[in-house]
Amino acid sequence: xxxxxxxxxxxxxxxxxxxxxxxxxxxxxxxxxxxxxxxxxxxxxxxxxxxxxxxxxxxxxxxxxxxxxxxxxxxxxxxxxxxxxxxxxxxxxxxxxxxxxxxxxxxxxxxxxxxxxxxxxxxxxxxxxxxxxxxxxxxxxxxxxxxxxxxxxxxxxxxxxxxxxxxxxxxxxxxxxxxxxxxxxxxxx
Numbered sequence: 175x176x177x178x179x180x181x182x183x184x185x186x187x188x189x190x191x192x193x194x195x196x197x198x199x200x201x202x203x204x205x206x207x208x209x210x211x212x213x214x215x216x217x218x219x220x221x222x223x224x225x226x227x228x229x230x231x232x233x234x235x236x237x238x239x240x241x242x243x244x245x246x247x248x249x250x251x252x253x254x255x256x257x258x259x260x261x262x263x264x265x266x267x268x269x270x271x272x273x274x275x276x277x278x279x280x281x282x283x284x285x286x287x288x289x290x291x292x293x294x295x296x297x298x299x300x301x302x303x304x305x306x307x308x309x310x311x312x313x314x315x316x317x318x319x320x321x322x323x324x325x326x327x328x329x330x331x332x333x334x335x336x337x338x339x340x341x342x343x344x345x346x347x348x349x350x351x352x353x354x355x356x357x358x359x360x361x362x363x
């Protein structure tokens with residue numbers, strides 16, 4: 175971690191149903207998007223499925239969710255002043271886009287995360303699908319998703335959004351759709 179960047183972990187009781195587990199990372203993506211959008215007006219901020227936050231197409235934030243028998247641990251990282259180099263994707267930091275401090279962004283993030291967590295807990299992820307898709311990158315665009323580390327097993331198609339479990343929906347060249355719960359998403363050139 176670089177001093178000045180944000181790294182925070184939310185810990186909440188584990189939900190009774192496992193079906194909710196996969197969607198909390200998407201719910202977190204909405205909260206991060208909103209927190210950053212509050213301070214950044216001169217850039218395009220989008221969610222790359224499932225929960226990476228892109229600013230002008232470069233990753234500025236990510237989420238990692240882990241669980242044990244009693245709790246969920248939602249780790250959030252936001253590049254405020256520095257971003258990683260040498261990765262297979264573009265990265266960015268917020269410094270060129272806002273004068274806000276990490277503390278101000280973190281306070282906004284905690285507020286938005288609590289708001290969306292209450293909605294998610296009360297009504298389920300289905301109630302957040304419109305919020306997610308309106309912030310989603312590559313919606314209705316041709317994408318490619320790979321299912322293995324070597325990126326040899328993959329599917330290309332048009333991104334048609336997400337389902338009630340947070341799975342990405344891809345329409346193939348025959349017009350058939352399939353939902354995927356994991357994979358590495360790339361734009362198709």
